[in-house]
Amino acid sequence: MPVLDDYKGQTPAWCPGCGNFSILKTFKDAVVELGFEPHQLMVVSGIGQAAKFPHYMKCNTFNGLHGRALPVATGIRLANHGLIVAAVAGDGDCYGEGGNHLVHAMRRNVNVKLFVHNNQVYGLTKGQASPTTSEGTVTKNQPLGVFSEQLNPMALAVALDCSFVARGFSGDQKHLKSLVQEAFNHKGFSLVDILQPCVSFNKVNTHEWYRQRVYHMEAGHDPTDRVKAFERALEWGNRIPLGVIYKNNRPVFEERFPMLQESVLVRQSLDPGKLAGILKEFY
Amino acid sequence: MAGEVQQDVYSVGNVDYSIKIGGEAGQGIQTVGDALSRVFARAGYHVFTHQDYESRVRGGHNFYQVRVSDKAVSASRSKIDILVAFDKESIELHAAELSDQGKIIYDADALKQKHEGLHYLDIPFTALASEHGGSSIMANTVATGAVLGMLGMEMDIFLHIIRETFHKKGEEIIRQNTATALAGYDVAVKQCISCSFSAPERSEPKMLIAGVDAVGLGAVASGCKFYAAYPMTPSTGIMNYLAGKEQEYGIVLEQAEDEIAAINMTIGASFAGVRAMTASSGGGFALMVEGLSLAGMTETPVVIGLAQRPGPATGLPTRTEQGELQFLISAGHGEFPRVIFAPGDPEQAVHLTHRAFDLAEKYQIPAFIVFDQYLGDAQWTYRELDLKKLVNVDYRLRADVLKDVSVYKRYAYAENGVSPLAVPGDSKHLVVADSDEHDEEGHIIEDAETRNRMVLKRLHQKIPHIRQEIMPPLRYGAETPDVVLIGWGSTYGIMKEAVDLLSDTRAAAMLHFSELWPFPGINGFDYISFIKNAGKVICVEQNATGQFARLMKAETGLEMTSGIYRFDGRPFTVEDLLGEIHACLG
Numbered sequence: 001m002p003v004l005d006d007y008k009g010q011t012p013a014w015c016p017g018c019g020n021f022s023i024l025k026t027f028k029d030a031v032v033e034l035g036f037e038p039h040q041l042m043v044v045s046g047i048g049q050a051a052k053f054p055h056y057m058k059c060n061t062f063n064g065l066h067g068r069a070l071p072v073a074t075g076i077r078l079a080n081h082g083l084i085v086a087a088v089a090g091d092g093d094c095y096g097e098g099g100n101h102l103v104h105a106m107r108r109n110v111n112v113k114l115f116v117h118n119n120q121v122y123g124l125t126k127g128q129a130s131p132t133t134s135e136g137t138v139t140k141n142q143p144l145g146v147f148s149e150q151l152n153p154m155a156l157a158v159a160l161d162c163s164f165v166a167r168g169f170s171g172d173q174k175h176l177k178s179l180v181q182e183a184f185n186h187k188g189f190s191l192v193d194i195l196q197p198c199v200s201f202n203k204v205n206t207h208e209w210y211r212q213r214v215y216h217m218e219a220g221h222d223p224t225d226r227v228k229a230f231e232r233a234l235e236w237g238n239r240i241p242l243g244v245i246y247k248n249n250r251p252v253f254e255e256r257f258p259m260l261q262e263s264v265l266v267r268q269s270l271d272p273g274k275l276a277g278i279l280k281e282f283y
Numbered sequence: 284m285a286g287e288v289q290q291d292v293y294s295v296g297n298v299d300y301s302i303k304i305g306g307e308a309g310q311g312i313q314t315v316g317d318a319l320s321r322v323f324a325r326a327g328y329h330v331f332t333h334q335d336y337e338s339r340v341r342g343g344h345n346f347y348q349v350r351v352s353d354k355a356v357s358a359s360r361s362k363i364d365i366l367v368a369f370d371k372e373s374i375e376l377h378a379a380e381l382s383d384q385g386k387i388i389y390d391a392d393a394l395k396q397k398h399e400g401l402h403y404l405d406i407p408f409t410a411l412a413s414e415h416g417g418s419s420i421m422a423n424t425v426a427t428g429a430v431l432g433m434l435g436m437e438m439d440i441f442l443h444i445i446r447e448t449f450h451k452k453g454e455e456i457i458r459q460n461t462a463t464a465l466a467g468y469d470v471a472v473k474q475c476i477s478c479s480f481s482a483p484e485r486s487e488p489k490m491l492i493a494g495v496d497a498v499g500l501g502a503v504a505s506g507c508k509f510y511a512a513y514p515m516t517p518s519t520g521i522m523n524y525l526a527g528k529e530q531e532y533g534i535v536l537e538q539a540e541d542e543i544a545a546i547n548m549t550i551g552a553s554f555a556g557v558r559a560m561t562a563s564s565g566g567g568f569a570l571m572v573e574g575l576s577l578a579g580m581t582e583t584p585v586v587i588g589l590a591q592r593p594g595p596a597t598g599l600p601t602r603t604e605q606g607e608l609q610f611l612i613s614a615g616h617g618e619f620p621r622v623i624f625a626p627g628d629p630e631q632a633v634h635l636t637h638r639a640f641d642l643a644e645k646y647q648i649p650a651f652i653v654f655d656q657y658l659g660d661a662q663w664t665y666r667e668l669d670l671k672k673l674v675n676v677d678y679r680l681r682a683d684v685l686k687d688v689s690v691y692k693r694y695a696y697a698e699n700g701v702s703p704l705a706v707p708g709d710s711k712h713l714v715v716a717d718s719d720e721h722d723e724e725g726h727i728i729e730d731a732e733t734r735n736r737m738v739l740k741r742l743h744q745k746i747p748h749i750r751q752e753i754m755p756p757l758r759y760g761a762e763t764p765d766v767v768l769i770g771w772g773s774t775y776g777i778m779k780e781a782v783d784l785l786s787d788t789r790a791a792a793m794l795h796f797s798e799l800w801p802f803p804g805i806n807g808f809d810y811i812s813f814i815k816n817a818g819k820v821i822c823v824e825q826n827a828t829g830q831f832a833r834l835m836k837a838e839t840g841l842e843m844t845s846g847i848y849r850f851d852g853r854p855f856t857v858e859d860l861l862g863e864i865h866a867c868l869g
Contacts, residue, residue, distance in 0.1 A: 010726055039711045044551070047718070052713075060707040061715040062554055063727075064547065065577050071544040075551025075559070078535045079509055083555070083708045101547075102539040178727050259533040266556040266706060268533045269677070270506035275670050278500065278528075282490035283325065 019170035019196025030180035048090035050117035067097025073217040119198035127201035154233035163188030170196035298483040305346040306369025311423035327486030353483035357776030361858040416459035428467030454701030494658040495520025497629035501636025509552035509559040517656035518590035531650025546574030556706035562588025582644035601851030603657035623800035627775020650768040658773035685710035700744030755808040760792030802838040
């Protein structure tokens with residue numbers, strides 16, 4: 001069985017007090033409890049503060065380009081669906097630069113677990129508005145305030161029939177851990193949006209701001225009811241729901257490929273004898 | 284069908300006919316062209332075909348040109364012997380291309396116009412199709428039968444092809460098509476009294492293969508297991524070919540949401556341990572450039588097909604150009620090694636695609652197979668292709684080897700710059716890749732010393748080894764020529780024919796570069812002296828600025844004496860190129 005020390009990675013270069021620390025700790029606890037060995041796990045990321053995450057883990061890692069974690073993760077899952085594949089991204093990375101990939105990853109329903117560290121601001125580039133920054137917020141680059149409406153990732157995901165849609169909060173580790181584990185246990189593409197404060201650049205949506213608004217959805221919420229889930233996804237402002245908003249059991253993308261039924265692609269090699277007839281169609 | 288064949292100066296064999304099928308998109312031009320070229324190839328003739336089409340599914344003007352000969356052919360000619368005109372425009376545009384003995388076959392009823400004169404042959408495609416097949420849809424079959432009748436060919440092969448094509452649709456459809464084919468044939472035989480065509484002697488069947496299929500075939504034979512792409516003309520043919528092979532050969536094929544996703548999926552699949560490829564054209568490849576640089580930094584093997592078309596921007600989407608060479612050599616932010624192959628014909632496309640897969644994995648770099656619409660769509664004939672020569676070497680570290688490895692570092696320093704490429708999940712060893720500058724383990728670094736060592740490893744230490752893999756250009760023609768044609772990629776066939784014709788009067792040769800980057804050295808063949816010793820050196824390219832000529836100058840200091848640059852999106856024909864060469868020679 002794995003122990004926490006197996007996942008001891010590099011020293012994080014995040015700002016002191018960053019919400020990422022508790023997400024990292026929670027994530028490690030969650031995967032250790034799930035019994036994942038580091039070599040069985042692949043964490044894919046793009047660029048941003050959140051995207052440094054896998055370096056602070058200790059597991060297979062592909063830290064690629066800004067916005068591009070999901071297509072890389074999709075390629076990895078198709079080549080080896082025996083690996084447990086997670087993608088970690090920030091709100092700018094995933095909802096901005098990689099928005100198109102997110103839409104299509106949800107459509108495909110590739111069995112990748114996506115954890116979005118959503119602090120409603122750009123951290124790495126120092127304080128610009130992100131797609132989830134509230135309308136009207138003034139930043140150095142948006143001195144007249146943000147004109148665009150805030151993106152609602154939960155509503156987007158429910159609208160696209162995403163297989164697993166949940167929201168957590170970095171300040172509620174116990175609950176977040178259960179969400180991470182539930183996402184890993186779910187079959188299908190899973191989006192866990194994790195609200196977190198940015199201590200350096202977001203002076204509005206602070207730890208306290210979130211703490212006053214978030215609540216655990218009551219036990220009676222039925223995450224398989226898509227219409228109810230959509231209503232829940234639209235809740236934002238004074239009350240922000242945490243928990244599994246929506247889930248379904250759509251077929252998993254990888255399982256639809258007949259050539260992946262018998263074994264993972266990476267263990268299949270070309271039998272040169274099979275090439276014998278390949279020229280026939282050209283005669 | 285007896286009669287002397289009038290040989291013109293450009294014919295290379297005893298029999299050398301060009302057949303052009305023209306009409307609107309959707310009229311079945313391709314069906315007729317494909318059927319004729321398949322019949323000719325099966326009869327053992329040498330065939331070359333090329334296509335000219337517009338970016339539309341219906342209407343417009345398109346043509347399909349088939350050259351058939353009893354000698355090897357590798358380009359199209361300007362002179363047409365048989366023009367199959369499915370619309371008025373085909374006659375207006377192409378009647379002037381007719382050779383002295385040439386014939387235009389058309390359906391006067393369908394075109395609502397009657398042409399008089401020896402060159403015209405009215406064959407009621409539609410009426411015969413309705414009469415013998417019960418449907419005007421079979422007009423194409425009538426036209427195909429008619430051309431075979433004019434050439435005096437036997438019908439057995441075509442009738443066999445009809446049976447193969449329609450066997451799933453039942454006996455009645457086969458019978459109807461057979462009847463219409465024979466009706467077209469009989470009418471042509473009866474009416475083409477003044478025809479002087481005679482079919483070449485039949486021999487062993489040949490295979491007929493297009494450039495895009497050859498790239499796809501090369502990928503399958505290389506053990507490609509993953510292909511992601513976004514459809515874009517003229518690269519889509521590779522995806523079409525592989526889609527037809529995915530079940531049989533266990534290839535996962537995914538149509539990505541965009542080219543950015545396509546290359547990132549390809550990189551992901553390769554990182555996870557399978558041979559992976561993507562391809563695109565022009566703007567689609569431009570979108571991939573960010574990912575290309577990622578492959579360079581993470582040292583992930585990827586094969587990228589680039590089917591060029593005229594740019595900038597959308598350009599001429601269905602036409603041909605060699606306009607991406609300079610772009611390709613420097614595409615991607617930052618400095619990293621790559622190899623670039625540009626096949627001259629489908630046979631080279633198979634072998635170079637295989638070499639691209641091999642070198643991409645051996646050196647953990649991106650490898651390109653670059654061609655263009657012309658070569659992609661053009662079909663060539665071969666007696667056979669020897670696939671046994673294509674041996675696949677697995678350069679990855681898998682479970683069996685990894686179990687005996689005590690310490691694994693993905694980017695471990697190595698004398699030749701090539702670090703061990705382990706399959707993640709195959710052992711307890713962790714595989715870490717990073718687009719940031721990284722240490723031997725793959726984790727982010729900022730320090731200057733590691734940066735320097737990694738650039739050395741990734742770039743400078745690999746390049747001398749990669750360079751040694753690159754073959755010199757192919758010489759064809761005279762050993763001590765006074766005129767040399769130089770080109771790369773798809774102009775191979777046309778330059779070869781030009782050299783054959785020039786050789787009647789002077790010492791001519793061709794240097795064809797199919798391995799472009801790293802730029803070939805002179806080990807094995809001192810092509811630089813070869814060029815210097817020739818009086819006239821003419822660079823032939825399908826672009827506006829002589830991109831290869833500039834590359835040659837940058838890499839070797841050599842300057843060509845002249846350049847023939849075509850950038851109208853159309854390929855050279857034999858006559859076009861010879862005319863241009865004579866103009867250069869003065």
